[in-house]
Amino acid sequence: MAYIYPAPGVSGSEVTLSLENYADGTNTALTIAGLQDMTVNAANDVFTWEQLDSGSKFQIATTATNSVAMNLVVDQTTFFGTVADASQASDDTAAELGLFGMSKLKAKVEFSIFLGKTDTGGAGKTISGEGYITGLAPTTSAGEPVWVTPITITVVGDYTVT
Secondary structure, eight states, rough: OOOOOOOOSTTSSSSSEEETTTTTTSSEEEEEOEEEEEEEEEEEEEEEETTTTTSOOEEEEEEEEEEEEEEOOOOHHHHHHHOGGGGGOTOOHHHHHHHHHHHHOOEEEEEEOOOBTTTTTTOOOOEEEEEEEOOOOEEEEEEEEEEEEEEEEEEEEEEOOO
16 A cells, blocks of 8 residues: 655655646746645535435435645745735736735636655655635734644635646
């Protein structure tokens, strides 16, 4: 059995998230560092009904609600981007807009999640898709003296696994 290991601190083996601004069209990815955790959700909705001739309910799976949820330590450049807020346009690159800019502009992003190498040293899988960045809520406290934020990518359509 092959397990996928995030292997923190091992170059090329960790879980990585890359984002591209869908409208930009230049394939310039922004690699997100400082990830603390990540959850890939693939939740099928279920339609349930009852029939008079049965003592049990019937169910059938319907469309899925997909999302990627994570927490990360905020890096100012990654979070706010490299351009001044006044010049942000929907066709700027992901690096120029940053996470906050892409969320604020409701820019569709292309994401790619590399899950790391396997225990046998083979290449790990990549999950990719398109969606929107939501759920930014940076917080800090005396016991946690760095800014940390949750991020959700609400997925449009299906995941692609390669």
